[in-house]
Amino acid sequence: MTGAGRPGDSTKDVLLRVEGLTKGYPVRRTLGERIRRVPARRLMAVQNVSFEVRQREVMGIVGESGSGKTTLGRSLVRLVDPDEGTVLFDGVNVRAVDGSDLRRLRRRVQMVFQDPFTSLNPRMTVGAAILEAGKVHGLVETGRHDEFVSRHMERVGLTATLADRRPRQLSGGQRQRVAIARALAVGPDMIIADEPVSALDVSIQAQIINLFRDLQDRLGLTMIFIAHQLSVVSQVADTVAVMYMGRIVEHGTLEKVFGRPEHPYTQALLASRPDPNPRHKGDPPLRGDVPSPLDLPPGCKFATRCPFVEDECRQVEPALEGTEPRHLVACHVKPRPWEGGIS
Amino acid sequence: MVRAVGNTLIRQRQRGGPGNVYRYLGRRLLHSIPVVVAVTVGAFVIIVLVPGDPALNMLGYNATPESLAILRRDLGLDRSVPEQFIGFVRGAVVGDFGESILKKEPVRDVIATRAVISFSLLFYSAVTAVVVAVPLAILSAVRRNRWQDHLMRLGSMITFAMPSFWLGLLLALFFAIRLGWLPVAGYDKTNVLTILRSLTLPAATIGLFLAPILARTLRSSIIEVLDQEYVEAARARGYRESRVIGRHVMRNSLIATVTVLSLIIGFMISGSVIVENVFAIPGLGSLIVDAVLQRDYPVIQALVLFFGLTVIVINLAADLTYAAIDPRVRLVTG
Numbered sequence: 001m002t003g004a005g006r007p008g009d010s011t012k013d014v015l016l017r018v019e020g021l022t023k024g025y026p027v028r029r030t031l032g033e034r035i036r037r038v039p040a041r042r043l044m045a046v047q048n049v050s051f052e053v054r055q056r057e058v059m060g061i062v063g064e065s066g067s068g069k070t071t072l073g074r075s076l077v078r079l080v081d082p083d084e085g086t087v088l089f090d091g092v093n094v095r096a097v098d099g100s101d102l103r104r105l106r107r108r109v110q111m112v113f114q115d116p117f118t119s120l121n122p123r124m125t126v127g128a129a130i131l132e133a134g135k136v137h138g139l140v141e142t143g144r145h146d147e148f149v150s151r152h153m154e155r156v157g158l159t160a161t162l163a164d165r166r167p168r169q170l171s172g173g174q175r176q177r178v179a180i181a182r183a184l185a186v187g188p189d190m191i192i193a194d195e196p197v198s199a200l201d202v203s204i205q206a207q208i209i210n211l212f213r214d215l216q217d218r219l220g221l222t223m224i225f226i227a228h229q230l231s232v233v234s235q236v237a238d239t240v241a242v243m244y245m246g247r248i249v250e251h252g253t254l255e256k257v258f259g260r261p262e263h264p265y266t267q268a269l270l271a272s273r274p275d276p277n278p279r280h281k282g283d284p285p286l287r288g289d290v291p292s293p294l295d296l297p298p299g300c301k302f303a304t305r306c307p308f309v310e311d312e313c314r315q316v317e318p319a320l321e322g323t324e325p326r327h328l329v330a331c332h333v334k335p336r337p338w339e340g341g342i343s
Numbered sequence: 344m345v346r347a348v349g350n351t352l353i354r355q356r357q358r359g360g361p362g363n364v365y366r367y368l369g370r371r372l373l374h375s376i377p378v379v380v381a382v383t384v385g386a387f388v389i390i391v392l393v394p395g396d397p398a399l400n401m402l403g404y405n406a407t408p409e410s411l412a413i414l415r416r417d418l419g420l421d422r423s424v425p426e427q428f429i430g431f432v433r434g435a436v437v438g439d440f441g442e443s444i445l446k447k448e449p450v451r452d453v454i455a456t457r458a459v460i461s462f463s464l465l466f467y468s469a470v471t472a473v474v475v476a477v478p479l480a481i482l483s484a485v486r487r488n489r490w491q492d493h494l495m496r497l498g499s500m501i502t503f504a505m506p507s508f509w510l511g512l513l514l515a516l517f518f519a520i521r522l523g524w525l526p527v528a529g530y531d532k533t534n535v536l537t538i539l540r541s542l543t544l545p546a547a548t549i550g551l552f553l554a555p556i557l558a559r560t561l562r563s564s565i566i567e568v569l570d571q572e573y574v575e576a577a578r579a580r581g582y583r584e585s586r587v588i589g590r591h592v593m594r595n596s597l598i599a600t601v602t603v604l605s606l607i608i609g610f611m612i613s614g615s616v617i618v619e620n621v622f623a624i625p626g627l628g629s630l631i632v633d634a635v636l637q638r639d640y641p642v643i644q645a646l647v648l649f650f651g652l653t654v655i656v657i658n659l660a661a662d663l664t665y666a667a668i669d670p671r672v673r674l675v676t677g
Contacts, residue, residue, distance in 0.1 A: 079579055106581035118572040123594050132590070136582050179576075186580060 060237030471550025605661030
């Protein structure tokens with residue numbers, strides 16, 4: 001496992017660079033609020049997020065639900081239009097392209113969605129879905145349709161005989177394999193997998209994770225792997241970004257972030273992992289309330305729950321800065337690295 | 344349709360349920376039997392329940408006793424009610440409903456010539472409705488809650504609320520009298536073109552009445568599909584928006600259109616009665632009006648039965664079409 005998320009390193013092999021990405025959603029005002037002319041508010045799903053992903057690197061993004069992981073993933077291919085910031089994919093300004101340029105970009109950056117029960121068109125057979133992906137981007141020669149479909153199905157571990165089936169007739173794991181095959185059928189340079197295993201049974205999760213690792217090895221894919229389970233991310237990622245309230249609070253190599261976490265939130269996350277040993281007493285859970293995303297405190301967003309909180313934390317928002325090579329943390333206090341992580 | 348059913352059949356076989364389609368078809372036909380019986384009894388009862396003497400009603404009070412007796416015998420009124428019913432059913436099975444009192448022709452022939460005209464009109468109307476409704480529904484769904492959507496919904500409310508004879512008169516006033524593009528009324532059967540020209544305004548009238556219902560149902564079903572993740576997934580794969588809508592959204596929304604179309608077929612038939620009279624189209628609608636006014640009971644009976652059976656057949660066809668459009672619809676009844 002190599003690579004790092006530190007900006008300012010070698011920029012030669014950086015495939016994706018995100019700077020200051022911000023996305024908010026307008027909040028509908030109630031009639032009373034409109035009459036009282038309460039100003040329209042925005043729910044900030046992603047706030048000033050910056051990171052880089054290098055070629056052939058797998059970046060994991062973890063965070064609890066509502067932390068902005070999904071919005072972040074979707075804004076990278078403009079399924080969601082960001083408000084501010086830049087997204088550069090292989091030198092292409094993602095926010096500036098449109099029409100056929102945008103479609104070309106979307107071919108190169110494929111998404112795998114969380115729920116394979118809803119992300120596959122129920123009317124299309126597996127083969128038709130895979131074939132369509134290839135045909136639209138002109139990657140299939142006429143007369144070689146069957147070969148194209150079976151090649152892509154076998155690559156994700158499906159027998160080609162399933163090509164005539166419809167999603168309804170497949171299991172969850174098989175469906176997710178179809179979704180992956182369909183994404184790979186257009187020959188992408190990068191995969192954004194948004195919680196690709198959360199909807200699956202635990203036994204199937206392992207298979208799909210192994211498939212991702214295997215495909216990454218064989219095809220040299222660059223990947224962003226979004227998940228809320230730390231164990232899932234730790235199995236595939238080279239670097240990890242931890243999100244909290246729409247911000248990245250810690251970002252670095254897997255060994256550093258999960259092995260010696262410096263941000264109190266990451267430490268708490270790792271400490272709250274389910275422990276297989278029932279006699280082992282864990283650290284006390286976090287106290288305090290999660291702030292309302294509509295009414296965030298001015299300083300550090302984690303200040304309300306942080307055990308190390310100081311006065312400065314409640315006033316000034318900490319910036320994401322390097323504490324050591326390839327390790328960025330957004331914390332004023334920077335308590336000593338916690339050694340109880342996954343090493 | 345035949346091909347589509349064939350596809351369904353193949354799928355059923357693959358699923359290991361051989362002959363499922365035939366079983367389904369058989370069951371649906373069985374379910375239709377009580378309806379057919381009810382319609383038949385209803386059509387027959389008309390003549391029994393007519394107050395007074397049907398023969399006298401038909402021929403008027405100046406009729407001679409001899410002609411009344413002949414008509415009673417022709418109609419079978421001199422026999423007992425069960426005997427009459429058996430006679431009616433026997434005739435109905437072979438399509439013999441006796442002779443039209445008004446036209447002095449077999450009822451079957453009168454209906455046959457006019458049915459062709461009426462069905463052409465209905466088909467033309469349905470096509471018009473679909474051609475108008477589908478683009479409007481797409482526009483309205485894609486531009487949800489914008490001015491295009493509001494305009495469509497307001498417009499559809501207005502045309503739907505207008506009585507069809509009024510709408511027909513307005514269309515005739517504008518396109519036939521003001522612009523002179525189309526005939527005001529009548530049915531010119533010289534050639535296909537004149538037939539089309541004669542049927543255009545009536546078809547537009549029925550079509551514009553149906554289009555709003557269709558457009559609104561389709562709009563909501565498109566919106567439902569647009570929110571599905573596989574639509575977003577299709578966009579994410581870099582497909583054109585036209586492809587996303589055409590291949591992924593529309594096919595999944597069409598089932599609503601088929602349902603609504605089959606449900607409003609009843610409306611269409613009753614609508615055609617009025618519209619055919621407004622535009623003097625010699626179809627079944629104007630026939631039934633004439634028959635009722637002239638008390639031509641054999642024709643009325645035959646038409647009631649015919650309309651009833653038509654609705655049953657169309658509904659059955661619609662059910663089979665769902666299965667062809669949407670493989671998820673399982674061919675199971677009950």
